[in-house]
Amino acid sequence: xxxxxRYNPHTIEPQLQSMWRDSMTYYFNQKQxxxxxxxxxxxxxxxxxxxLGHVYSYSHADFFARFWRxxxxxxxxxMGFDDNGLPTERLVERRLKMxxxxxxxxEFIKQCQKVSVEAEIEYETLWKRLxxxxxxxxxxxxxxxxxxxxxxxxxxxxxxxxLIYRKRAPTxxxxxxxxxxxxxxxxxxxxxxxxxxxxxxxxxxSFPIATTRPELLPACVAVFVNPDDERYGDMIGxxxxxxxxxxxxxxxxxxxxxxxxxxxxxxxxxxxxxMDVAWWRTYDLNLxxxxxxxxxxxxxxxxFAGMDITTARRSIKEKLIGAGLxxxxxxxxxxxxxxxxxxxPVEYIVTSQWFVRILENKExxxxxxxxVDWYPAHMKNRYxxxxxxxxxxxxxxxxxxxxxxxxxxxCTECEEVMLALESELPVDPVESxxxxxxxxxxxxxxxxxxxxxxxxxxxxxxxxxxxxxxKSGFDxxxxxxxxxxxxxxxxIRTWAFxxxxxxxxxFNSLPWKTAAISGWALSPSGSGKISKSKGGGPLPPxxxxxxxxxxxxxxxAASTSLGKDAIIxxxxxxxGAKLVNKLWNVSRFAQRFIAEYQPGKxxxxxxxADRWILSGLQEVIxxxxxxxxxxxxxxxxxxxxxxxxxELADNYLEMAKQRLYExxxxxxxxxxxxxxxxxxxxxxxFAPFLPHVTEQIYQGLFSxxxxxxxxxxxxxxxxxxxxxxPSAQEFGQVLTQIATAVRRYKSDNGLSLGFELNALxxxxxxxDFRDLLGQAQRDIASITRVKSINIDTKTYPxxxxxxxxxxxxxxxxxx
RNA sequence: GGGCGCUUAGCUCAGUUGGUUAGAGCGCUUCGUUUACACCGAAGAGGGCGGGGGUUCGAGUCCCUCAGCGCCCACCA
Numbered sequence: 057x058x059x060x061x062r063y064n065p066h067t068i069e070p071q072l073q074s075m076w077r078d079s080m081t082y083y084f085n086q087k088q089x090x091x092x093x094x095x096x097x098x099x100x101x102x103x104x105x106x107x108l109g110h111v112y113s114y115s116h117a118d119f120f121a122r123f124w125r126x127x128x129x130x131x132x133x134x135m136g137f138d139d140n141g142l143p144t145e146r147l148v149e150r151r152l153k154m155x156x157x158x159x160x161x162x163e164f165i166k167q168c169q170k171v172s173v174e175a176e177i178e179y180e181t182l183w184k185r186l187x188x189x190x191x192x193x194x195x196x197x198x199x200x201x202x203x204x205x206x207x208x209x210x211x212x213x214x215x216x217x218x219l220i221y222r223k224r225a226p227t228x229x230x231x232x233x234x235x236x237x238x239x240x241x242x243x244x245x246x247x248x249x250x251x252x253x254x255x256x257x258x259x260x261x262s263f264p265i266a267t268t269r270p271e272l273l274p275a276c277v278a279v280f281v282n283p284d285d286e287r288y289g290d291m292i293g294x295x296x297x298x299x300x301x302x303x304x305x306x307x308x309x310x311x312x313x314x315x316x317x318x319x320x321x322x323x324x325x326x327x328x329x330x331m332d333v334a335w336w337r338t339y340d341l342n343l344x345x346x347x348x349x350x351x352x353x354x355x356x357x358x359x360f361a362g363m364d365i366t367t368a369r370r371s372i373k374e375k376l377i378g379a380g381l382x383x384x385x386x387x388x389x390x391x392x393x394x395x396x397x398x399x400x401p402v403e404y405i406v407t408s409q410w411f412v413r414i415l416e417n418k419e420x421x422x423x424x425x426x427x428v429d430w431y432p433a434h435m436k437n438r439y440x441x442x443x444x445x446x447x448x449x450x451x452x453x454x455x456x457x458x459x460x461x462x463x464x465x466x467c468t469e470c471e472e473v474m475l476a477l478e479s480e481l482p483v484d485p486v487e488s489x490x491x492x493x494x495x496x497x498x499x500x501x502x503x504x505x506x507x508x509x510x511x512x513x514x515x516x517x518x519x520x521x522x523x524x525x526x527k528s529g530f531d532x533x534x535x536x537x538x539x540x541x542x543x544x545x546x547x548i549r550t551w552a553f554x555x556x557x558x559x560x561x562x563f564n565s566l567p568w569k570t571a572a573i574s575g576w577a578l579s580p581s582g583s584g585k586i587s588k589s590k591g592g593g594p595l596p597p598x599x600x601x602x603x604x605x606x607x608x609x610x611x612x613a614a615s616t617s618l619g620k621d622a623i624i625x626x627x628x629x630x631x632g633a634k635l636v637n638k639l640w641n642v643s644r645f646a647q648r649f650i651a652e653y654q655p656g657k658x659x660x661x662x663x664x665a666d667r668w669i670l671s672g673l674q675e676v677i678x679x680x681x682x683x684x685x686x687x688x689x690x691x692x693x694x695x696x697x698x699x700x701x702x703e704l705a706d707n708y709l710e711m712a713k714q715r716l717y718e719x720x721x722x723x724x725x726x727x728x729x730x731x732x733x734x735x736x737x738x739x740x741x742f743a744p745f746l747p748h749v750t751e752q753i754y755q756g757l758f759s760x761x762x763x764x765x766x767x768x769x770x771x772x773x774x775x776x777x778x779x780x781x782p783s784a785q786e787f788g789q790v791l792t793q794i795a796t797a798v799r800r801y802k803s804d805n806g807l808s809l810g811f812e813l814n815a816l817x818x819x820x821x822x823x824d825f826r827d828l829l830g831q832a833q834r835d836i837a838s839i840t841r842v843k844s845i846n847i848d849t850k851t852y853p854x855x856x857x858x859x860x861x862x863x864x865x866x867x868x869x870x871x
Numbered sequence: 872g873g874g875c876g877c878u879u880a881g882c883u884c885a886g887u888u889g890g891u892u893a894g895a896g897c898g899c900u901u902c903g904u905u906u907a908c909a910c911c912g913a914a915g916a917g918g919g920c921g922g923g924g925g926u927u928c929g930a931g932u933c934c935c936u937c938a939g940c941g942c943c944c945a946c947c948a
Contacts, residue, residue: 244947251948267948280948314948322948329947391947437875441944545942576942580883615884615896620876621941625883627897630910634896637910645907679887694885698895706912710905717906796914803902803914810905841905 059647059756063640065605065633069748073187081766082125082189084132093129094538095121096518096568098551099136099198101143101510102175106182108609108624109544111597113574115613117542118188119689120572122744124539125189126772134194134521135183139172140459141198141510142233142397147171148458157234161457168458172199182597186606187747189768196520198460198513203520204482207513208463210558212475214412219561220452222473224408226326226333227451231351231365232400235455236409238509239448240550242393242402249390253319253383254376257297264383266318268390270376271369272325274301274356275346280335281321283309288321298323299381300372301358308339327404329393330447347403349455365403410462410506411449414557418443424556428571431687432619435545435573442549450554452509459507465490469498515554518567537566544574545619572687575621594624607746608632614745617690635697636749639742642705643735643753649716650732654761659778660725664828665711665835668788671781672703673734677773680741693745700738707792707839708734714838723834737773787828790861791835794818797859797866798840809841815869816842819851822863829864 076082084092097117100110121133148167149155156164176197183190196203214220227236252270255262256279265279276298281288288307295304305323312331313322324335326343335341348354353368355361360368376382392401414421421443430436453462461484463476474490476483485503493499518538537559543551552571559567579594594600600609611632616622662670676699683691712731715723736758739750747768754767764770798816802809816836818829829836829847836845846869851857855867 244944249947265948269948318948320948324948331946331948388947393947432876434875438943441874445944549943617885620884623883625897628883631896634910638908641908641911643907647907683887691885691887694895702895705907709907713905799913800915806902808903808905809913810903 058651059640059644059753061644063637063749063752065607065636065748066602068752069187069606070185072748072751073184076187076189076766076768079765081768082121082131082133082191084191084194085130090128090130092132092539093121093124094132094521094540095134096521096538096541096555097133097135098543098547099138099196099514099517100179101138101141102147102172103143106178106597107577108594108597108600109577110179110182111186111600111609112577112613112622113542113544114183114188115186115610116572116574116618116689118186118610119614119684119744120540120542120687121189122747122768123684123689123772125768126740126743126770128771131189132194132521133188133190134196135180135188135190135192136196136198136517136520137172137176137179138198138510138514139168139176140507140513142235142454142456143510144168144172144175145456145458146233146397147175156457164457169199172197185598185601186610189747194521198510199458201482203513203516204460206516206519207460207508208476208481208483209478210512210516210519210562211463211508212478213562215473215475217561219413220410221413222408222410224406226336226404227407227409228448229349229403229405229407230395230398230400231347231349231403232398233395233456234349234351236407236451236453237395237402238451238511239446240450240511240553241396243396244391245394245399245401246389246391249388249392250373250385251318251388251390252373252376252385254299255381255383256299256323258291258294262383263291263296263321264319265321265323267323268388269325269328269369270372270382271353271357271360271365272323272328272346273298273372274303274353274358274360275325275327275344276301276303276305276323277326277341277344278305278324278335278339279307279321280310280313280324281307282311282313282315284311285313285315285320287315300375300379303344308335310335310338326406330404333404343406345406347405349405349407351403365401409451410453411451412512412557412561414450415446415448417560418446420560421553421556424560424566427566428556429569431570431572432617435548435571435619438545438548439552442553450509450557452512453504453506454509455505456507459510460513461485461507462504464504465501466504467494467496467498468500468502470494470496472496474501511550511554514551515558518555518559519562537569539568540570540572541568542572542574544576546576548573570687573619575616575619577624578621580623580625595626600626600629604629604633605636605748607636607748610745610747611635611693614689614693618687632746635701636746638701638705639739639746639749639753642700642709643739643757645709646731646735647757649728650735651757653728653732655729655732660729661722662726662730663711663715663723663835664784664787664832665708665791666726666730667779667781667784668791669704669708669734670730670776670779671785672699672788673737674775674777674780675785677737677741677775681772684744689744692741696738696741700742703788704734704738707795710795710839711791711835712838714834733779740767740770740773743767787832790864791832791839793859793861794836794866795839798842798868801856801858801868811841813840813842813868815844815846816840817846817848817851817855817865817867817869819848819865819867820863821849825864 121131125131148171230237249268251268253264253266256265279296291307292309294307324332327333344356345354346356353360353363394401425439463483465474465485555567559565608629612629615628680692712727715727739753743750751767826847833845851865857867859866
């Protein structure tokens with residue numbers, strides 16, 4: 057099969073994708089005994105729209121998959137979909153403009169499933185079009201039965217190991233989503249806020265206290281001052297009267313109260329922030345719940361009961377002003393903690409939730425983090441810092457609907473937990489009953505109606521991928537660390553951390569040996585000029601692929617190294633498209649000489665140019681391989697590009713052309729051999745990045761000789777030590793410089809590069825140098841288009857001097 | 872407040888363990904249809920590597936320091 061004149065990615069790419077699918081190119085071989093390479097790639101969560109950030113980091117995983125596959129590993133590269141949980145729920149609520157509560161549990165779940173399926177199709181279509189070399193037979197969905205079974209089993213295992221507990225306690229709460237959330241679900245948001253100073257009352261006198269949250273006055277249970285604050289020294293232990301609400305609260309001294317802030321006295325409410333929670337615990341204070349789980353004020357707020365938080369704050373302030381109890385207010389920039397899924401400020405309210413014990417094992421998790429190889433290495437710090445700063449156990453229960461249910465019921469008599477049996481999993485406790493008696497003899501139970509945090513399930517992806525407990529999968533079960541986790545940096549604190557937790561608790565092992573952390577793709581809009589000059593933001597991934605090709609988009613994704621954020625750049629994608637085209641054209645040029653050719657065992661006689669390019673090739677093979685092993689795909693890509701374009705295409709081919717065109721001549725075999733080797737190896741090295749064009753070239757020129765059905769199943773290049781020749785590489789530089797000197801002459805004189813010059817004189821007193829130049833006569837003549845080359849010991853008068861390189865003088869004869 | 876990363880041509884980025892005149896792509900200038908390619912080729916212009924100090928025969932490359940940007944974490948009455 058020959059190469060067509062033009063390479064059209066829009067038709068070829070889908071054709072190749074079908075071919076790979078039909079010939080099961082990316083299948084993991086379950087029977088094969090070769091070393092496996094198992095990839096734990098993020099199951100994307102339903103987000104509503106796909107962007108190039110997805111393409112960016114998933115491409116990186118695919119580079120590794122393809123590299124290791126060509127290196128003989130039996131690669132298992134599955135895809136998953138994290139369809140359960142709040143992201144899907146939020147999306148459904150947004151789309152239908154209706155809350156889950158209003159829709160009803162079963163209808164809502166139905167809608168979530170529908171949206172999940174649609175989103176998954178969209179993802180799968182994109183992944184396939186991008187040519188991720190996924191084995192789609194192993195796809196998992198976090199809402200599927202077998203995944204729910206594993207997730208519930210995980211719960212039961214943790215329960216039996218006493219690593220999980222249920223407790224009624226202050227919990228981080230999202231009033232918008234009306235569920236408990238975990239520390240990891242919280243992020244910061246900066247906003248304008250009003251810091252007001254209120255008059256508390258001490259023995260008939262005003263006692264000013266500043267706060268941003270006057271609506272919490274009904275929940276005020278104490279006031280704290282710093283023990284060293286002279287203003288308050290004699291007031292400690294006395295009682296204050298809370299404005300408007302009238303309850304009496306004690307003044308307590310605690311070093312955490314900062315004399316510099318506000319009036320130095322701070323009210324403690326149950327609960328305004330984590331400090332309040334800590335004080336409440338330490339001093340065993342009263343509990344007054346001012347805010348209910350739906351984000352409205354409770355009866356404790358008296359006339360303000362039922363108002364939402366913002367309205368209550370405003371109303372209470374107005375009332376305070378009216379009563380002359382609000383001294384003054386100032387505007388401040390305040391950082392508030394918000395639920396990252398909806399940006400709603402979180403509250404701390406007392407509820408019963410399930411927690412996984414993580415605080416007591418921080419040290420172990422830090423140790424495990426140190427044992428993982430992080431790429432880039434500094435991502436390890438990010439993990440460590442998160443673990444060190446953890447201050448809550450992992451709350452895994454959510455008062456939501458679409459997710460994995462807890463496999464438990466509570467006895468209506470003694471409230472003891474009844475676990476489902478492993479054989480019953482997956483189970484929805486709302487839909488069934490234990491069918492056996494509680495240890496107290498009672499046979500009536502209430503189900504746990506919550507669902508699990510989505511991370512409680514996705515933290516098991518190494519086990520899902522490893523087919524934990526599935527007899528239908530591999531022989532045996534894979535619990536040992538799998539090869540690699542690829543993910544972006546923002547979910548180190550969630551996905552990476554929780555995965556380490558689960559593997560530790562279930563198997564006392566690491567989940568994976570290596571974590572490769574990608575950065576983000578950033579929109580160019582923030583950086584000014586680019587978006588202005590090109591108009592508008594980045595294209596959606598599918599449009600980008602359609603406009604330029606999947607290979608071109610992948611090229612962009614390979615252009616910024618692991619861990620770094622990449623600006624989305626159409627220019628960069630375009631450069632990828634040009635590279636694809638160049639690869640095609642070089643191959644079309646080569647086709648004429650190597651289509652029927654198969655190099656023999658014996659290396660033919662090589663010209664200096666042949667030796668130069670072949671030695672350079674060995675160096676590229678070696679360095680590309682080394683860099684790929686340390687996940688530095690970006691260096692590999694750029695090194696290949698320079699070698700291919702600047703050295704092979706721009707210079708070597710010009711040096712070899714004469715010998716190639718002439719056919720049977722003493723230099724022909726060498727040129728053909730070098731061209732064959734260089735091109736075959738280059739397309740193999742490019743294959744992980746540009747799977748389509750390299751495959752098409754391989755099918756056209758090389759597969760017949762190599763006997764592999766796909767370049768992606770062919771072996772990765774290995775360097776040939778006999779072809780390594782440092783002096784040839786040095787001399788290659790000289791050849792290039794001679795070419796440049798002549799090209800400059802033509803350029804300066806407005807001559808075409810094809811213009812035939814009569815004679816070139818190369819003069820040097822160095823005998824060995826002259827000998828080499830003699831061997832390279834045809835190489836030089838070919839690239840310079842000079843009819844004759846005179847090699848002399850010294851220059852003569854009346855020559856046009858073009859360049860001097862060391863002892864070598866390059867002169868033009870008689871023009 | 873703590874941590875991490877970044878700061879190299881107009882733009883987007885490479886610059887290995889410190890070593891000759893700092894690189895690429897895009898953009899720009901001039902020129903050019905050579906039996907692969909105008910999605911091309913050639914020749915150029917353009918930066919002295921954020922500021923300052925130091926180590927060294929020699930530093931984008933190591934050390935100190937300052938500044939700006941970004942991210943993470945903490946605080947956030």
